[in-house]
Amino acid sequence: MEAGVDVSAAPSPAPRFAVRTTTRLSSVGVIAAVGLVAALVVLPAFADRRLIQDLFFVLTMLVLAQSWNLLAGYAGLLSVGQQAFVGLGGYALFALTIMAGFDPALAVVLSGVIAGIVAVPTAFIVFRLQGAYFAIGTWVVAETMRLVLAQVKQLGGGTGTSLPPVVTGAMVGLDAVRRLFDVRGSAARDGRAQHMINKTREAARERKCGRRATVRQKGIEMKKCYHGCQTVRRVARAVNTGRARLQSSRKGRTRSARP
Numbered sequence: 001m002e003a004g005v006d007v008s009a010a011p012s013p014a015p016r017f018a019v020r021t022t023t024r025l026s027s028v029g030v031i032a033a034v035g036l037v038a039a040l041v042v043l044p045a046f047a048d049r050r051l052i053q054d055l056f057f058v059l060t061m062l063v064l065a066q067s068w069n070l071l072a073g074y075a076g077l078l079s080v081g082q083q084a085f086v087g088l089g090g091y092a093l094f095a096l097t098i099m100a101g102f103d104p105a106l107a108v109v110l111s112g113v114i115a116g117i118v119a120v121p122t123a124f125i126v127f128r129l130q131g132a133y134f135a136i137g138t139w140v141v142a143e144t145m146r147l148v149l150a151q152v153k154q155l156g157g158g159t160g161t162s163l164p165p166v167v168t169g170a171m172v173g174l175d176a177v178r179r180l181f182d183v184r185g186s187a188a189r190d191g192r193a194q195h196m197i198n199k200t201r202e203a204a205r206e207r208k209c210g211r212r213a214t215v216r217q218k219g220i221e222m223k224k225c226y227h228g229c230q231t232v233r234r235v236a237r238a239v240n241t242g243r244a245r246l247q248s249s250r251k252g253r254t255r256s257a258r259p
Contacts, residue, residue: 045180078131081138084145089115091149097167099154104163104171
């Protein structure tokens with residue numbers, strides 16, 4: 001290298017590879033996800049409770065399906081016991097609210113934390129297994145948690161329970177949500193809609209019964225008419241037979257009276 005030449009001034013070679021953390025498609029996906037979350041937040045303002053319950057069930061199943069996809073699809077782990085941590089979180093929610101007196105909003109967060117804390121030591125044991133042994137091990141973990149939690153009578157003893165109205169009524173921010181989304185008004189609308197549906201069903205049932213009665217009555221009338229016609233035919237036959245006999249007897253008398 002010659003003296004006096006500034007090496008730092010030399011142009012650096014262009015990089016052969018570039019790493020991009022965002023693309024146009026990912027940006028569109030983020031915007032769509034934010035819009036979807038915002039729509040779900042304001043959904044109680046214009047949707048009925050039945051639709052919200054159906055969406056809750058669908059999204060819960062979607063989360064479980066995604067967990068199965070991550071375990072079996074990407075990691076190749078055949079697990080049949082991931083429902084243990086879902087049930088543990090649910091039981092922890094009921095235990096914190098009913099037995100410990102926590103607010104349900106806070107208990108939701110703490111129950112997820114408890115399930116995560118229990119999952120960490122369980123993973124150190126279960127992840128030592130492979131193949132079919134891993135599947136059997138996860139199943140044993142789920143059954144063990146089920147049997148242990150079923151012994152707690154305060155949580156239903158394995159038959160299930162529900163949050164008492166005292167717990168749900170004292171939830172933080174519940175009154176604000178009721179005023180914001182008009183929960184009582186939507187419940188009243190749902191009640192009126194259900195009443196109209198029941199009333200429509202009863203009217204349709206009565207109309208159907210009325211149609212059946214009308215058809216039955218028409219059948220009875222047709223049957224009476226048929227029997228009446230048969231009676232008229234029998235009477236006409238008897239009259240015709242009597243006339244024929246009378247005419248034949250007259251002809252016989254006339255022939256006998258001739259010399």
